[in-house]
Amino acid sequence: MIKTIWKKELLEQLTSRRFIFCTLIVVLLIWVIGLLRLASYERAQAEQDRIVAETTDELRKIHSYHKLRTKVVRTPSPLEVMDQGVTEQKNSIVSIEIYEIPYLADKNTLSTTGNPLLAIIGSFDVVHVIQIFLALLAILFACESISGEKEDGTLALMLTTNVSRMQVVIGKFLGGITLLNIPIFLGFLGLAIFFIASEHVQLTEADWVGLIGTWMASLSYIAIFYLIGMAISCYTHNTSTSLIYSLFIWTLLVVILPSSITFLVNQQFHRQEDAQQAKAMENELWSKHQKQANDLVRTAGLGDTYPPFHLVTYGHGYSSGSTPNFQIGGIRKDGRIADFLNMLRAGENLRLQYAQKVWQACSPLWEGRPRSLIRINAQLQRITPAGAYLEVTGGLAGTDAGVFYDFIHQARQYREQLLEYLRAHDAFGSLEFVGAPSFTTEERSAKRSALDLSDLPVFAERREPLAQRLSRIAPGLLSLFIYAGLTWLAVIRLFSRYDIRR
Amino acid sequence: MLTTIIKREFIAHIQSLRFSLTLMLCVGLMVLNALVLVYSTYQFERDVYRENITQQHQTLRDNGAAGLRQILLEGPGVLYKKPSELTFCAGFADNKLPDKVGAKSYLVYMAVYSGGRSIDKSFYWPWILSFPTELKDAPLLSTFITIDWVFVIGVLLSLAAFLFTHDAIVGEKESGVLKLVMANSLPRHTLLWGKFGGALLVLSGVLVLSVVLNLLIVLVLAELSLDFSHAVRIVVMVLISVVYLAGCTSLGLLISAHSSTRRVSLTTVLFVWVSMVLLWPQTGKTIAELFHEEAHELEHTKHVYEHGDGTFIWHPIRGHAFGLADENNNRLDPAFIKRFSSALQSERTHHQELENALLRRRVQQVNLAQNIVRVSPMGAYQYAMEAMAGTGLPRYRHFIDQARSYAQHFEGTLLAIDRADSRSLHIPFVKYGLSAQKVELEQIPVFVEDLSAASLASSAIVDLALLGFFAVFTYLAAYLVWLRSSIVG
Numbered sequence: 002m003i004k005t006i007w008k009k010e011l012l013e014q015l016t017s018r019r020f021i022f023c024t025l026i027v028v029l030l031i032w033v034i035g036l037l038r039l040a041s042y043e044r045a046q047a048e049q050d051r052i053v054a055e056t057t058d059e060l061r062k063i064h065s066y067h068k069l070r071t072k073v074v075r076t077p078s079p080l081e082v083m084d085q086g087v088t089e090q091k092n093s094i095v096s097i098e099i100y101e102i103p104y105l106a107d108k109n110t111l112s113t114t115g116n117p118l119l120a121i122i123g124s125f126d127v128v129h130v131i132q133i134f135l136a137l138l139a140i141l142f143a144c145e146s147i148s149g150e151k152e153d154g155t156l157a158l159m160l161t162t163n164v165s166r167m168q169v170v171i172g173k174f175l176g177g178i179t180l181l182n183i184p185i186f187l188g189f190l191g192l193a194i195f196f197i198a199s200e201h202v203q204l205t206e207a208d209w210v211g212l213i214g215t216w217m218a219s220l221s222y223i224a225i226f227y228l229i230g231m232a233i234s235c236y237t238h239n240t241s242t243s244l245i246y247s248l249f250i251w252t253l254l255v256v257i258l259p260s261s262i263t264f265l266v267n268q269q270f271h272r273q274e275d276a277q278q279a280k281a282m283e284n285e286l287w288s289k290h291q292k293q294a295n296d297l298v299r300t301a302g303l304g305d306t307y308p309p310f311h312l313v314t315y316g317h318g319y320s321s322g323s324t325p326n327f328q329i330g331g332i333r334k335d336g337r338i339a340d341f342l343n344m345l346r347a348g349e350n351l352r353l354q355y356a357q358k359v360w361q362a363c364s365p366l367w368e369g370r371p372r373s374l375i376r377i378n379a380q381l382q383r384i385t386p387a388g389a390y391l392e393v394t395g396g397l398a399g400t401d402a403g404v405f406y407d408f409i410h411q412a413r414q415y416r417e418q419l420l421e422y423l424r425a426h427d428a429f430g431s432l433e434f435v436g437a438p439s440f441t442t443e444e445r446s447a448k449r450s451a452l453d454l455s456d457l458p459v460f461a462e463r464r465e466p467l468a469q470r471l472s473r474i475a476p477g478l479l480s481l482f483i484y485a486g487l488t489w490l491a492v493i494r495l496f497s498r499y500d501i502r503r
Numbered sequence: 504m505l506t507t508i509i510k511r512e513f514i515a516h517i518q519s520l521r522f523s524l525t526l527m528l529c530v531g532l533m534v535l536n537a538l539v540l541v542y543s544t545y546q547f548e549r550d551v552y553r554e555n556i557t558q559q560h561q562t563l564r565d566n567g568a569a570g571l572r573q574i575l576l577e578g579p580g581v582l583y584k585k586p587s588e589l590t591f592c593a594g595f596a597d598n599k600l601p602d603k604v605g606a607k608s609y610l611v612y613m614a615v616y617s618g619g620r621s622i623d624k625s626f627y628w629p630w631i632l633s634f635p636t637e638l639k640d641a642p643l644l645s646t647f648i649t650i651d652w653v654f655v656i657g658v659l660l661s662l663a664a665f666l667f668t669h670d671a672i673v674g675e676k677e678s679g680v681l682k683l684v685m686a687n688s689l690p691r692h693t694l695l696w697g698k699f700g701g702a703l704l705v706l707s708g709v710l711v712l713s714v715v716l717n718l719l720i721v722l723v724l725a726e727l728s729l730d731f732s733h734a735v736r737i738v739v740m741v742l743i744s745v746v747y748l749a750g751c752t753s754l755g756l757l758i759s760a761h762s763s764t765r766r767v768s769l770t771t772v773l774f775v776w777v778s779m780v781l782l783w784p785q786t787g788k789t790i791a792e793l794f795h796e797e798a799h800e801l802e803h804t805k806h807v808y809e810h811g812d813g814t815f816i817w818h819p820i821r822g823h824a825f826g827l828a829d830e831n832n833n834r835l836d837p838a839f840i841k842r843f844s845s846a847l848q849s850e851r852t853h854h855q856e857l858e859n860a861l862l863r864r865r866v867q868q869v870n871l872a873q874n875i876v877r878v879s880p881m882g883a884y885q886y887a888m889e890a891m892a893g894t895g896l897p898r899y900r901h902f903i904d905q906a907r908s909y910a911q912h913f914e915g916t917l918l919a920i921d922r923a924d925s926r927s928l929h930i931p932f933v934k935y936g937l938s939a940q941k942v943e944l945e946q947i948p949v950f951v952e953d954l955s956a957a958s959l960a961s962s963a964i965v966d967l968a969l970l971g972f973f974a975v976f977t978y979l980a981a982y983l984v985w986l987r988s989s990i991v992g
Contacts (some may be wrong), residue, residue, distance in 0.1 A: 019770050026774070030782070037789045044792075090645050107641060116865045117636040119792070121596035121896060122872045123647035125785035133781055137773065145766075241670075242520060244769065248666065249524045256658065256781075257528070260648035261535065268543055270643040273551060371643055378644055 002164050003172045010176025014142065023138050024184045030130045031188030035195055038082040043201045045077040052094060063452050065436025066428040067325055071097045073415060073460040075408045078399035079202045080211050083192065084128045086400025095412045100323035100352055102360040103416060104368045105409045127192065128394045131185065131219045132387050136226040136255050139181055143230025144247040145240050146173050147496065152240060157501050170496050177227045182220060189216045207467045211397040218397065221481050222390040228488035235495035258385045266378040270371065279366040283359050287322035290355040294348045303340055307348045308435070312341040323356060327435040338432070346430030353420070375402050383480040390481065396474030399465065403473045407465045418458040505693050512701020516667055525663040526709055532655045533713040537720035539650070540591040546726060548586040548640065555583045564944045571921055572937035574947065578606045578630030579913050582950045584902045588727055589892035592652040592740055593885065596895040598640050604906040605633040629851040629932045632910050634862045634903070647785055653888050655713065656744045657881050658780050660706055661751040665772040667702045668755030672985065673768045681990045695985050699752055699978065706748045714741060732955055740891050746970050747884040753977035760985040783879040791872035837928055840936045847932040869896060883969040890963035893954055897962035902952060909950045916948050
């Protein structure tokens with residue numbers, strides 16, 4: 002019997018002009034957005050290659066270890082085509098410096114290669130089409146399913162047969178979901194074909210799981226809205242009231258609540274205030290470092306200021322905080338090189354310790370607060386199915402904040418590797434550190450050779466394991482299931498008490 | 504007869520469920536918007552702005568006291584954009600745009616060691632107007648919606664307008680009322696006017712009520728000094744909103760007159776609303792990115808700096824600079840200074856052109872995106888509101904234009920003072936070529952942005968025209984369709 006109802010529901014809607022029109026629009030939207038995003042993805046890939054090549058080139062030109070800085074770039078995920086998540090906001094390029102521990106910065110607070118002014122125009126993803134458009138369709142189709150049949154009088158006729166109310170609900174629900182699956186399936190099928198056809202995209206197993214997972218998540222999300230529509234339909238007795246209620250609930254759950262939560266969480270973040278506070282702490286610590294380094298020199302009886310360049314050269318250098326800039330003219334032949342190098346080693350190790358201290362003091366402001374606010378936002382977003390849905394799809398597509406946390410963690414590990422490399426080469430206690438490979442002023446004019454950094458460790462990004470990604474989306478999935486369960490119970494309860502005579 | 508229909512429509516609307524829900528949502532969100540403003544960062548932003556301005560004036564005063572040459576070489580410093588008081592009306596784009604323009608010079612430190620002494624050959628790299636894009640106050644989480652007037656009116660009230668009118672004609676046709684009404688000697692245009700007027704009256708009522716409530720909370724609780732010009736701008740914004748809602752109402756009537764059943768009409772209005780209000784405004788960026796080459800800031804920066812941190816790469820001018828001082832630090836050859844000055848000037852012009860070109864390319868790309876978005880009345884409405892509220896791209900461009908004319912005025916005024924000093928060599932950009940006389944702060948032009956309603960309204964003209972066209976065109980279309988449609992369901 003369920004099958005008959007399912008078939009009836011499906012055929013009734015499938016042939017309606019309304020459904021054909023909406024399906025066409027949704028599928029076209031998904032395909033067009035997918036194609037446009039595919040072009041952006043290819044650009045992002047080219048940009049990554051360009052930056053990596055440029056960084057390698059720059060590394061070849063470094064003359065002194067203290068100028069050693071490089072960049073690591075996050076490989077864009079192909080599923081960004083479906084859901085950009087936070088990739089538009091978080092910085093995919095991280096600068097690796099000796100005296101700065103990298104932290105996850107926002108793109109628009111740094112100079113970027115794209116057009117930062119474009120941020121004032123919003124952008125739309127494939128998942129947004131489902132989140133907004135298909136949810137509206139689902140709730141509209143469903144809100145007439147019971148009250149509409151009651152108005153037509155067919156519901157009473159149907160219930161005079163030996164079909165149970167439960168069977169009616171199941172049949173109608175399955176019919177609706179099968180129907181709404183058509184645009185989603187066609188949309189995703191198109192995306193899969195684009196992926197396979199594009200020579201720039203190579204989907205891994207995890208990506209396929211992400212793609213199929215997103216399709217399933219979309220289906221569950223749409224099911225929730227279909228059930229909400231059915232519940233409203235069982236609650237009201239005429240279609241126009243149920244339409245108005247459905248629209249109100251949809252506006253609230255899809256448009257107002259998710260944006261209001263983000264809006265309110267954004268208000269709790271005071272970027273400028275926090276940055277000023279962090280800057281003040283950073284400056285204080287670095288001036289402390291300078292004092293302590295000067296004390297080191299004084300205790301050793303080698304002068305007053307660090308670095309004691311007077312021991313070896315006429316030149317000068319700035320020892321300013323995390324970005325020392327040493328410019329020395331040349332090394333005196335009568336210079337006390339050994340003393341200078343010992344001092345340099347001690348002083349630069351002290352600078353490394355201070356880099357750690359600066360990180361400890363400032364990281365709550367740089368990263369701690371944003372992270373906790375992002376977490377709070379994610380938790381609050383789970384109140385609405387739309388928020389939970391975006392959390393799940395972001396996790397599946399590898400474009401949520403967690404992926405960036407993993408990336409920045411890798412960047413920090415890479416910096417540690419670089420420090421290990423410098424220590425292994427005793428770089429902090431070498432003249433190459435300050436950039437003086439020549440020993441006399443005359444030699445300085447000769448062409449200076451760049452450092453041999455051929456054995457420098459190379460950054461190898463590892464993609465986050467699928468299991469880790471899936472564990473991250475578990476709360477979102479759970480709230481989707483809870484929503485589905487609750488709305489299902491509501492539909493059953495309301496329909497079992499539904500008075501078909503009123 | 505017209506008043507009777509308007510009255511009837513008005514009463515029918517305010518008794519409906521959709522009216523109660525609309526009123527509840529709009530008022531609730533407007534109150535939320537006002538409360539957020541009260542406890543938001545606006546005050547902090549304003550304090551930071553004031554602090555920056557005080558600091559800038561102090562720097563100008565100090566440089567002026569150090570002599571005309573100092574202030575001419577160092578430039579006016581960073582110019583800050585004043586935070587707009589009306590951000591709560593249309594604040595989506597405001598904290599995503601830069602709030603300053605740089606006009607600072609850099610001291611290129613050069614010293615040559617000779618005979619155990621160092622001879623200072625440092626010089627100032629002439630200042631240009633630079634347009635930094637780092638954002639100090641960018642929002643943490645991205646959202647395509649901000650709870651402000653534009654959202655409440657542009658998104659929610661427009662949906663209400665569509666819902667109020669989608670069944671205005673087709674509904675009465677289905678129930679048979681239309682036939683009875685038209686049996687009287689009632690011209691069709693009067694009925695349409697009546698339905699239009701009734702719906703618009705209710706929507707305007709909700710609009711005015713929620714705006715007044717919002718402003719009351721803002722004025723009572725927030726430390727916001729609104730003057731007459733703000734009042735004018737707020738009134739203009741309300742009028743713009745009414746025109747936009749009139750367009751949406753007419754569009755709803757058009758669909759209602761054209762549809763065969765209520766169900767079709769509802770599906771169509773919802774489709775139109777989602778596309779017009781939610782989908783289309785989000786497509787501009789993606790399309791604009793396709794048609795424009797990305798402007799690479801790095802390439803540009805590299806031309807000027809090594810690491811973007813102010814350290815200069817080797818530049819031919821540095822070679823020239825060795826002639827800036829001799830070993831006794833005093834004999835100066837005016838002919839050499841002149842040559843050096845013109846070399847610096849040509850470099851300055853070149854850098855300014857690069858900087859301008861980069862900004863022009865970026866603004867052009869955003870303009871293209873906005874023009875795409877403008878196709879939707881929601882886009883035109885948002886930009887018109889932003890222009891009147893003094894936020895968004897119109898305000899940023901206005902700020903840049905004003906900064907440019909200020910920079911010219913600054914240099915012109917100070918060079919005029921220099922010309923009046925007979926002891927000066929009148930050679931710009933080089934320390935020894937300029938007057939050393941002291942300048943008072945009163946003599947130095949100070950940057951003040953003109954934010955009068957008239958200056959901002961000019962940037963809203965296109966959007967206002969588009970909205971006006973939208974309202975008139977949809978009404979005429981609704982009228983024509985209604986004239987041709989049958990009154991029998």
